[in-house]
Amino acid sequence: MRLVIARCSVDYAGKLTAHLPSAVRLIMVKADGSVSIHADDRAYKPLNWMNPPCSLREEPFEENGAVSRWTVTHSKSGERLILTIEEVLLDHGHELGPDPGLVKDGVEAHLQELLAEHIGTLGEGYSLVRREYPTAIGPVDILCRDATGATVAVEIKRRGEIDGVEQLTRYLELLNRDPLLAPVRGVFAAQEIKPQARVLATDRGIDCVTLDYDALRGIEHEGTLF
The missing domain is CATH 2.70.180.20 (Protein Yojf; Chain: A;)
Incomplete structure (x- = not known):
């Protein structure tokens, strides 16, 4: 560095x-x-x-x-x-050396794992590309493709607030510079999404998904796409 x-x-x-x-x-x-x-x-x-x-x-x-x-x-x-x-x-x-990576909240990490395993929660025809997709500013939680084959970047939070939308916006700016991925749209997924975060996400063309942690674990019903 x-x-x-x-x-x-x-x-x-x-x-x-x-x-x-x-x-x-x-x-x-x-x-x-x-x-x-x-x-x-x-x-x-x-x-x-x-x-x-x-x-x-x-x-x-x-x-x-x-x-x-x-x-x-x-x-x-x-x-x-x-x-x-x-x-x-x-x-x-200064040489920083290898980084151990981000240690996420247990529920948040498990949400990522469950959503990747059941990516159809986001919609029919979705397919997983990779969890923790690397970028120059950190890994995107999930990279996937929708039924049309378009690239979708998913940011997962336990509580969805404005800073999470900002984080996803930065990832989208980077990913859309890659001609092999572009155009890339975003999905902001959380157990709870604050109204201000939802408004900002909508304004930026980012979809919001409310995830039911218990339902995902039991695969009883899917999250709701707004």
Whole structure:
């Protein structure tokens, strides 16, 4: 892991273009090659990022007060993040080593296991692709396909709140960059879903499923899709 705090501007060049004006930001470069740019707000969601496989090229650049330029290029799509560095305040690298992974709440983990085993709870014709499908920001609980063959990402919580919808939104943003999976839609599944979370999910085109833990264990009836 490399952490750089620098005054920089950022330009994204791909299917669309985006520009972040000059400001002090945190740049994270991970061992998997991913690069993300963060502000001192927005919780853990980056302002912009590039997922692996990608390459990072650093070179001197002395124009308009800049000292260097970083170009992050995605190896498959050719998309680029261009960071114009004006001042480096901190540049620190540290080897984190292997991570044991997330240890989930017992009921939540069991819900994932049960739903994967009985994926038809989500609808007729659904088929499981994989549990804990890996992404650059963590594993998606369940990746599956619906009756039409379209990809569906499922995030499972015991209590469904706004932060869970935000988490699924980030996964969908990443998964929809993969041409082998896109388009990917989301399903937010929980034993209880808060009204605010349901409203946000609906606004973002994410389906909500209320899961009955006891019914899943006994396979007496299926969850309800809203």
